[in-house]
Amino acid sequence: MAPAQYNTVAGLVAGLESGNRRALARIISHIENNSELAQPLLAALYPRAGQAHIIGITGAPGTGKSTLVNALAGLYRQQDISVGIIAVDPTSPFSGGALLGDRVRMRDLAGDAGVFIRSMATRGSLGGLAQATADVIMVLDAAGFQRIIIETVGVGQSEVEIASTAYTTVVVEAPGLGDEVQAIKAGVLEIADIFAVNKADREGADRTAMALQMMLHLGAPDRQQTMHHGRMLPVSLPPDIAPDRQWTPPIFKTIATQKQGIEALLAGIEDHNRYLAESGTRQWRQYLRAATELRMILRDALLERVLQQLGEEAISETVQAVAQRRLDPYSAVRQLLEAYHHRINTA
Amino acid sequence: MTLFNEEQLNQIRNQLEHWETTTLKKTLDRRSERRPQFITTSSVPVRRLYTPLDIADFDYQRDLGMPGEYPFTRGVHSTMYRGRLWTMRMFAGFGTAEETNQRYQYLLSQGNMGLSVAFDMPTLYGYDTDAPEALGEFGKCGVAVSSLADMEVLFDGIPMGEVSTSMTINSPAAILWAMYIVAAEKQGYHRSQLRGTIQNDILKEYIAQKEFLFPPAPSMRLVTDTIEFGTREMPLWNTVSISGYHIREAGATAVQELAFTLADGFAYVEAALERGLDIDEFAPRLSFFFNAHNDLFEEIAKFRAARRIWARAMREKYGAQNPRSWLLRTHAQTAGVSLTSRQPENNIVRVAIQALAAILGGTQSLHTNSMDEALALPSEKAVTIALRTQQILAHESGVANTIDPLAGSYYVEQLTNQMEDAANDYFHRIESQGGVIPAIESGFFQREIADAAYQYQMEIDTRQRIVVGVNDYVADEPIEIPLLQMDPAGYDRQIARLQRVRAERDNSAVQKALAELADCARGDENLMPPIIAAVEHYATLGEITDVFRRVFGEYHEPVHF
Amino acid sequence: MKRKIRVLVAKPGLDGHDRGAKVVARSLRDAGFEVIYTGIRQTPAMIAEAALQEDVDVVGLSVLSGAHMALVPKVKEALVAQGMDDVLVLVGGIIPNEDVPALNAIGVKGIFGPGTATQEIVDFIHKELAEPAA
Known part of the structure; x- marks a missing residue:
């Protein structure tokens, strides 16, 4: 199918190193298809990765995640920061096919060499999804993208697992979708480092933000615990952080379609990024990621x-x-x- | 007053049961029916037989009334086609203004009674012919009008104060309307004399046709501005043609077409009321545009139900006093989507049946599609056959001799009631989402339509639905239809005119007019006067639209399957 | 894991008639393909870029406006320019017979007009993408 040099590990890795986007796209396919080149490619690329900040964006359908990703990535690009995006949508359990439409909302990013968007179907493999996603993140990381945004539908455990591969997880809420806070029902409240109340021009946005605020005050179970609740490999304890220095998830109101509130959200993400580094949490999360990854593999x-x-x-x-x-x-x-x-x- | 009393209904019920257990049963025992289930074009199940039992609570005075009287189920005029035939209005436009002008002159000479302008894609999207976005689209599907100069050529030699002109234009409708007004005034007519329609129905663009430019709120403002301007200055002009046509073409069922279109209509009414207009001042100038599809009875019922629902809502919900406000006047067009590229001559027959449905449904004007439209832009011969189809129906078939001849048919009346009920269900669902615009933004309409379109295609693919020449009676015959050839010099001529306009006009006056337009757009005054001023100075369509793009922003739709 | 066939479904140009594109996208999903839908008003450059990033096997273009002879070659050029000359390009919509040879000549393999059964498109893709025996 593809040019001959993209059928070998060496050719593909050389292509990736020289910034060839076709090579990058091919590598992702090899990994998604778990072809015989997948493992050697991952082995070759692993040492190159580890530089990117990984941002998970999750939320119920209709909250405007893709539009938010579009706006956020656009703003990163204004700051000349390169962005890789992985948009995950479910595979149909009946046909094994998938309809991936998130690119539609990311049209502002077209034609920008500093952006790479890849749509991924869940392909319904047991636990394999989170693994494949983590691998694709790693490839984008190795390709030199400075921020990697992974967008998933926030319903259910597999999405929680994917989100847990991110360093900063943004849970997106929107008013008027039936529940005041969708994340509770979806069970993803606990994984949030940041909340975005999108479509903030709609009726009920204040109520949603307030409800979130209240839940945070009530003390949602913190992320450390939820990440332990699976059967994990033994992990080191989280770094000891003084209670007054603990991260409290901030709540940002956004109107992604009008690109409002995006600066603040981006600043919040970068604050969290800094917090992770300064508090030692990043290392701990890296360890957790490695543990999770190893466990899955x-x-x-x-x-x-x-x-x-x-x-x-x-x-x-x-x-x-x-x-x-x-x-x-x-x-x-x-x-x-x-x-x-x-x-x-x-x- | 119901048609049958309880005793009569009981007798009929007994008779029906008897028939089912004897005569019918004997036949079915010998041979089952052709299909386990029969469905309409909209996938609605159809029963074997309809009797008075199906319209047991039917009340003639309440549900039908007399032609020209509330609730107008039987038609909007007291004499209908005995008084005047429907307007045979053929939608046309291609290439340059010169070519289209010639087509209009030809159509007028052939007995066409009103003009209908189709614009090309760039014009529909507010781009000038030389805009980069217009690549390859010039003159396809319609005529390019980039400035007043093109409009002047388009209507050269046509008395604009005497013809009635329908313009299929939506997002930039106000601009093209302004060009039409200024061109007519230059011919010496007063704007209050002008008769015609601008489609100007932005809601169905978000729902179905996708030719939107700006977000819903400023788009609704533009529409309301035109309604207001028309109410004040152009009493003979229909300022919105609330269109189900495109909703249907996008794959909606007949009920969805009916319900979504009327819901849009209510939304415009409410916007105009909010503007402070009097309902009886503007409502008489709202008109409709429906699709005429294959299923004869379903379509007839749709038109009848539409009139009844509209009349009831306008009178009872919105409190209109003027009977003209209660009228649902409609244009109809045969279903483009029903045309097949295989055995295209068959399309003549499809169009004839669809046209018959629109006429029996009581339409005020009608466009019949040309048989070659699934292949390319229509040729002159195909257009003529399509027009002749209407003339044969009008003069030879006898259907225009009496009013609403299918009234009282158990099937048609039952279908009409069923349509009204189903539409009411949709109105509730739309309302519970906060109205039409929130439902657009959440993708409700788009999802409903995509589901229906998909189901329709699956019915064809699995041969539950037979389409002659496509999934049955297939024959590999060479297609012998002459296709329209466009004048290859047309593009150059159009570009040359556009460049001449930009060079020869008073550019400082244009800039000033555009700046004033932008100011007005940021405020809340009516936009029509500054648009007309910009057009008079030969500001181009693209320049004016750009002002709006800057002030209002651009809209991108959520995608739903 | 079995290799999934990935298909990009796009509408180049201005026309917004997306009924066909959506029905086809859905049918291809139901046939087990991964379908990346880019929506309306796509430029040839946007389509080629998406095809590359998504590493698709097939690019399906839907054009009903009559602008296919201007748009399809541009898409094909943009694909070739980034080394994707091996991607299967299909066109659906209102395509006059007389334009078919010219589209075939630039490498458009399948052209599907109104009335095409979706299974026909599915079968065509399977046939074209079948790995050569050698």
Whole structure:
């Protein structure tokens, strides 16, 4: 398909290094498709990454996330800061296809070499989404983008996981969507470093902002805890920060369509960026990211091995047994693991 | 007064049940029907048989009334087509003003009764012909009018005070209208004499056709300014043609077309009322524009329901006193989207059926599409056949001999009621979202329409719906339709005129007029006078639109599938 | 993981008639493709840029205004200029027969007029993108 030099790891990495956008786009595809070049590419690029500040933007459908990303990226560009954008939308569970329309709202960024926008479908793979997203972030980071914005629909655990790969997570709210604060229902309140109440010219914007304010005063569970609630690898403790120096998520009102309130939001993001560095939280989050990442990769790799050893047939039999309630899932896993160990020990 | 009393209805009910268990059952036992379900063009299920039971609470006086009387279900005139036929108004325009002018002269000589101007894409978007955005679009789909000079050529030799002219223009409608007014005044007419229509329906642009430029609020202000200006100075002009046509073309069902169009109409009424205008002063100048699609009865019911809903709302909800405010007068056009590029001659027949629906629906004017429009811009021959179709319907078919001949049909009356109910449901849904503009901004209309369009296509793809020549009765026949050839020198001529205008006009006067226009745009005075002043000085369409783009900003839509 | 076919659906030029583009975008999604929809009023440069960033296999253009002979070649040029001469370009809309050879000559492989079944487009893409046997 693509030019021959983009079919090798060396060619692609050289292309990326020389700033070739086709090479960058191809690398992302290899990673998304988990092609045989994916792992060598990631290995080659990993040392180059680590410079970018990663910003997660999440919120319910209809809150105006894409328009906000458009405005935010536009403002970064005015400051001559390059921006990579990943817009994640769900894959249809019925067809496996996806309709990715976020670019429509980012038309102001067209024609700017300092911007790279990539639409990603969730592709519905177990846990693989967050991993693929983290990998694509890494590629954009390695390509030298200074800010990487990742936009996800804020509904459900997988989005929380993606958002957790960001250093600064902005949760977007908008008035008039039924609930005063959508983030509560979606369970993403806790991951917010910053809140943006978008469409602030609409009725109810003040109420939404006030409701958020109140929740913060009530003391939403902090981010450290929520990030622990999965089964994680052992992690180091968060840095000890004096209570008066703890980060309290600020609330910004924006009207993204009119580019209002964006300066303040950007300043808030950069404040948080500085806070992360000065408080030592960044290192801790980097450690957490690495832990999460490692856990996901390990889980996938182990799963892959188990599947390989036992074969699909054996697995589907077990699945059938669980489905018919002849077996509970915990015993099922125990049996599978026993079978696996037996297999490798006798091999 | 209902048509049947309880006892009669009971008898009919018994008879129906008997028939179903005997005569009908015998037939169905032998052979089932062609399809498990029959649906209209809008995917609405249709029953086997309609009887008085389907319109049991039908009240003649309440629901129909007499022609020319409230609620106008049977038509807006007391004699309808016996008094005067509908206006056969063929939408035309292509290339340069010179070519289109010739087409108008030809159409007038062939018995066309009103002119209808189609503008090219750059004009519709407020760009001059030489703007970079206009690349490749010149003269396609319509005529380019970049300044007053083009408008003068377009109507050269046509008595603007005597013809009625409909201009299909929306975002920059006020500007093109100003050009028309100034050109007519230069011919020696007074603006109060001018008859015609500007489409000027911005809401349906956001909903369906997507030819918007500015955000909804300033766009609504422009529309309200034109309504106000028309009310004061141009009593014979229809200032908004509230259009369902494009909503339907974008894939809406008949009910969606009906409901969204009327909802838009109510929004304009409310905006004008808010401006402080008297409803009976402006409402008589609002007109409508509906689509005439394939499903004969569904379409007829749509037109009838539209009149009834509008009349009831204008009288009961908005308190209009003048019966002319209650009237829903409408233009109709056959459904462009129904035309196929395969076996295009079949389109003549489709257009004839659709035209019949519009006439039986009681339209005031009608455009019939040309058979070749799915292939290219219409040729002269195809346009003539389309016009002849209307003439045959008018003079040979007999449908114009009596008023609203389908009234009392159990099916048509039931469909008419069903349409009205379904439209009312939509009005509630729109209201619960805060009105038309919030519903636009949240993508409500766009989503509803996209869903309907998708369903329609799936019905064709799965052959639940047969389209002759497309998914059945397919034949690979060579297409033998002569296509329109555009004058290749037209573009150069247009550019030359535009450059001459810019060189020869008083440029300081233009700058001054544009600056005054910008000031006015920032304030809240009526924009028509400063637009007319700018046009008089030959400020171009692009220059005037740019003023608005700067002051109002540009709108980008949310995308919904 | 199976390679996903990625398709860009765009409307170049001014015309806002997006019914066809949207129906096709949705059908392609339902056929299992990843569809990047860029919406209306796209310049050829914007389309080529999106095609590159999204690394699509197919670019589908919808034009109903009659401006296809000006716009489609510009899109194709812009794609080629950034090394994307291998991308499958399809055009849908109102395209007179007499323009088909000229569009084919610049490398537009599929042209779909009104009345095309969406499955026809899906099949065409699958056929064109099938990896060569060798």
